[in-house]
Amino acid sequence: MLNPDIYLNQNIFNENIDQKPIRDGYGDALVELGEKNKNVVVLTADLAESTRAHKFAEKFPERFIECGVAEQNMAGIAAGLGVSGKIAFISSYATFSPGKNWETIRTTIIYNDSNVKIAGHHSGIITGPDGATHQATEDIAITRCWPNIKIISPCDYWEAKKATLYSAEVYGPFYLRFVRDKTPIITTEKTPFNFGKIEIFWISENPQLAIFATGHLVYQALLAAKELKEENIDVLVLNVHTIKPLEENKILEISSQVKGIISLEDHQVIGGLGSAIAEVLAKKGGNIPKLVMLGLQNTFGESGTPDELIKKYQMDKEAVKLSVKKLISS
Amino acid sequence: MIEELHENKLRFLEEQAIKIRELIIEMLLEAGSGHSAGPLGMADIFSAFYFHILKHNPQNPNWEERDRLILSNGHICPVRYVAMALAGYFPIEELKTLRKINSRLQGHPHRTSLPGVENTSGPLGEGISQAIGMAISAKLDKKNYHIYCITSDGEHQEGNIWEAYMFLGKNQLSNLTIIIDRNYIQIDGITEEVIPLEPLKQKLESFGLHVLEVDGHNIRAFVDAVREAQSEWKRTSVIIAYTIPGRGIDFMEKKFEWHGKPPNKEEAKKALEELRTLQGKIISEHQ
Numbered sequence: 310m311l312n313p314d315i316y317l318n319q320n321i322f323n324e325n326i327d328q329k330p331i332r333d334g335y336g337d338a339l340v341e342l343g344e345k346n347k348n349v350v351v352l353t354a355d356l357a358e359s360t361r362a363h364k365f366a367e368k369f370p371e372r373f374i375e376c377g378v379a380e381q382n383m384a385g386i387a388a389g390l391g392v393s394g395k396i397a398f399i400s401s402y403a404t405f406s407p408g409k410n411w412e413t414i415r416t417t418i419i420y421n422d423s424n425v426k427i428a429g430h431h432s433g434i435i436t437g438p439d440g441a442t443h444q445a446t447e448d449i450a451i452t453r454c455w456p457n458i459k460i461i462s463p464c465d466y467w468e469a470k471k472a473t474l475y476s477a478e479v480y481g482p483f484y485l486r487f488v489r490d491k492t493p494i495i496t497t498e499k500t501p502f503n504f505g506k507i508e509i510f511w512i513s514e515n516p517q518l519a520i521f522a523t524g525h526l527v528y529q530a531l532l533a534a535k536e537l538k539e540e541n542i543d544v545l546v547l548n549v550h551t552i553k554p555l556e557e558n559k560i561l562e563i564s565s566q567v568k569g570i571i572s573l574e575d576h577q578v579i580g581g582l583g584s585a586i587a588e589v590l591a592k593k594g595g596n597i598p599k600l601v602m603l604g605l606q607n608t609f610g611e612s613g614t615p616d617e618l619i620k621k622y623q624m625d626k627e628a629v630k631l632s633v634k635k636l637i638s639s
Numbered sequence: 640m641i642e643e644l645h646e647n648k649l650r651f652l653e654e655q656a657i658k659i660r661e662l663i664i665e666m667l668l669e670a671g672s673g674h675s676a677g678p679l680g681m682a683d684i685f686s687a688f689y690f691h692i693l694k695h696n697p698q699n700p701n702w703e704e705r706d707r708l709i710l711s712n713g714h715i716c717p718v719r720y721v722a723m724a725l726a727g728y729f730p731i732e733e734l735k736t737l738r739k740i741n742s743r744l745q746g747h748p749h750r751t752s753l754p755g756v757e758n759t760s761g762p763l764g765e766g767i768s769q770a771i772g773m774a775i776s777a778k779l780d781k782k783n784y785h786i787y788c789i790t791s792d793g794e795h796q797e798g799n800i801w802e803a804y805m806f807l808g809k810n811q812l813s814n815l816t817i818i819i820d821r822n823y824i825q826i827d828g829i830t831e832e833v834i835p836l837e838p839l840k841q842k843l844e845s846f847g848l849h850v851l852e853v854d855g856h857n858i859r860a861f862v863d864a865v866r867e868a869q870s871e872w873k874r875t876s877v878i879i880a881y882t883i884p885g886r887g888i889d890f891m892e893k894k895f896e897w898h899g900k901p902p903n904k905e906e907a908k909k910a911l912e913e914l915r916t917l918q919g920k921i922i923s924e925h926q
Contacts, residue, residue: 350779374775382768382802389709389772392750392758394780397772413765413799421750421759 310538311531312512316499321528322535328491331525332430334469335487336361339398342477343369349477350390352376353400354383360400360430360487380410384418384425391423396477403429403445407452407484418482419455426476426483427452432462433575434610434618435525436489441609450580452484453553460552461504462486462574462582464527465495468550471502479504486552488575490615492525495548504551507559511546513538518633519545519563522573523552523582526624530573533629544633549582560589569599569636575624578602599639601632641692641869644862648691652858655725656686657914660887662721662734664910667901670738673746676884676897677791678718680822683856684789684880689722692865694784697727700754706784707757707773711766712791712820713747714899719756720744728755764797766790767817771803774815785869786815793825796834801846807875808847816868817848817877820855822884824895840879848877855880888913 311317320326342349343365352374357363366373376383380401387397399406407414407427418425429448436444452460461476461483463469469487476483495510510527511534522530530546537544545563549555564570570590572583583602590597603624610618619625644652659682667673688708689695696702710719717737724731729743736742743753747761758769770788777784794800807815819839827833836842843850849871853864861880868876884898885891888910891902902910 350775372779376802376806379802379806381765381799382771382806385765385768385799385803386772386775386806388765389758389769389774390776391772392769393773393776395772395776412762413768416759416762417765417769 310512312509315501315508316497317510318494318497321493321495321531326493328493329466330489330491331463331466331469332361332487332489334463334466335428335473335485336364338470338473339365340368342474343372346396346477348394349396349398350374351398351400352383352387354378354380354406356401356430360428362398362400380406381413384410384413387425388417388421388423391418391425392421396424396426398426398428400428400430402431402443403448403486404431404443407448408445411451415455419457422457422481424480426485428485428487430487431489432486433488433524434605434622435575435615437615437618438612440612444610446575446577446605446610447580448484448486449552449574449576449582450584453580453585458482458484458553459504460484460486461550462523462552463550464524464548465492467494467496467498467500468502472550475502475504486524488525493528495528495531502550505554505556506551507556508548508550509545510548511544513543513545516543516545516567517637518569518571519547519567520571520573520629521547521549521560521582521586523549524575526573526575526619529619529624529626530629532626533633536626537630537633542633542637552582552585555585555589557589560586561593564590564598567598569601571601571603571629571632571636573624573629574604575619576604578604578606599636601636603628603632641862641866644691644859649859652686652690655690656682656858657887658725659686659718659721660914661911662724662731663717664902664907664914666717666721666734666737668904668907669735670901672738673717673901674714674899675891675901676824676894677712677715677820677822679888679891680855680882680884680886681715681718681789681820682886683858684818684861684882685718685722687858687861688787689726691862697723697755700728704782704784707770707786709758709766709770709773709786709788710748710760711788712763712794713760715791716748719748723755729753763791763794764799767800767803770815770817771806771812774812777814778812787818788815789818789820792819792821792823792830792836792839795819795836795839804843804846804848811847811874813872813874815875816865817875819877819879820882821879822882824884824898826895826898828895843877847874849874850877850879852879852881855882856886
């Protein structure tokens with residue numbers, strides 16, 4: 310059943326569930342931050358509206374910096390602002406930032422310890438018709454390896470908003486991962502956001518398996534869990550919003566209770582959440598459960614609708630259910 | 640405003656430049672690796688910055704009102720380290736730790752390792768953007784400090800530099816002055832043979848920048864150029880400073896082979912002798 314203690318959206322399993330773009334959570338949070346803190350500045354590289362930075366731009370034009378199509382320059386300017394007392398948010402598509410400007414960020418923001426928040430939009434194949442060039446599916450891999458970074462991959466609008474607000478409270482580099490399309494609202498305004506924690510969203514008394522999901526696919530995991538329950542298969546669904554630092558103890562604690570683990574991410578399984586969990590389990594060694602990694606399997610995405618894509622690339626509830634059943638019978 | 644340079648102060652700056660060169664040779668010999676030509680070529684300019692131009696406080700490196708000196712071409716950091724040590728940021732003795740384990744003097748400068756280093760650099764082309772961020776921050780906060788960004792000519796082959804210039808074309812920041820160390824060498828040879836930068840001045844002017852040219856070894860002319868840059872109230876100024884790589888040491892001057900290597904013991908001895916005997920001459924040039 311849904312965890313009753315964290316105020317999840319009770320309409321989650323209705324067909325007409327409310328949907329809202331995760332990126333809107335970023336845009337709304339920026340406006341709130343702008344009102345609260347005069348040191349918040351927002352930059353974009355010709356993607357103000359698309360990254361939802363435009364609302365901040367309209368309200369605080371003097372603190373909004375349009376860099377044009379120049380992601381390296383944007384990162385560098387933000388680095389300079391971030392060491393001068395500002396809290397700088399850089400907004401672009403994740404394939405370009407932190408993709409194209411990776412080394413600039415590494416040197417001038419991460420190693421330089423500047424107070425910059427990197428907002429990577431259009432992550433995952435759910436970006437849809439734009440095709441693989443614009444679907445960021447390696448962004449977790451290329452940021453997770455950096456020292457001195459905190460990474461949040463929110464599951465819905467509310468979590469995106471809370472993650473953005475939280476990132477401004479803590480000095481130092483953050484990577485925030487957002488998606489383009491409307492996605493189901495899983496949490497509510499009241500759901501607590503605990504940075505660094507893995508939250509159990511679907512609880513079972515005697516779970517056979519645990520599904521660790523991140524981002525919008527948490528919804529698919531929950532749908533799968535509900536339908537599996539109807540077939541008397543008990544699982545746990547965990548929302549991993551904080552990719553770094555990963556709550557390793559929680560993963561180990563859960564892994565000792567279940568027969569198998571599934572990771573689910575709209576990202577390459579190489580270097581992403583699946584890899585991160587594998588690292589934790591392998592370091593422990595001994596009697597560890599088997600891990601099935603769902604996500605992009607060493608291939609690029611393509612154009613299509615979000616629904617078509619997550620089905621074809623086996624990240625939807627059916628893929629989760631199938632993997633659960635295979636794991637149980639193995 | 641930067642003070643006018645009086646004769647006694649000029650002599651002092653020239654002497655400091657020679658000291659900087661000597662210490663560069665000594666520290667590179669000790670380190671066993673590092674760049675020689677660029678740091679030697681920029682000794683006069685760093686003397687001018689640390690002992691005349693900059694508003695700074697070595698005892699309080701994070702003083703909020705200080706001018707910011709951004710080093711974009713991080714590989715010439717030996718000259719910055721030496722100038723900082725002479726100015727009192729840290730003991731001169733510590734220069735011997737350059738590039739060694741547990742040192743604050745990293746092979747390429749790291750902001751959080753050494754107070755007074757304003758930016759982490761080494762990978763080229765990234766300094767101007769960071770300087771722009773600092774200049775915008777100063778404007779937002781209505782602060783009067785000035786931001787200087789030192790760049791190399793070779794790094795002007797990086798796209799990031801031109802992204803930054805294009806940005807400055809629109810968002811003119813008069814509290815930012817960029818210096819280009821125009822020494823015509825890079826690792827693979829002469830800049831104009833590798834990938835030509837000329838006509839550099841015209842290119843920069845076409846981006847809407849205020850461009851000045853100066854002999855980078857004439858400290859008085861350089862200080863005057865910085866003063867002129869500061870009197871430009873609207874546009875960002877770029878000072879193209881023509882320098883001789885390896886300046887002050889005959890066998891290193893204008894040789895791109897000395898871009899990325901340190902002297903050995905014998906070469907260092909010869910270099911130090913040259914510097915010490917040249918000392919009188921350099922002063923007399925300006926008399």
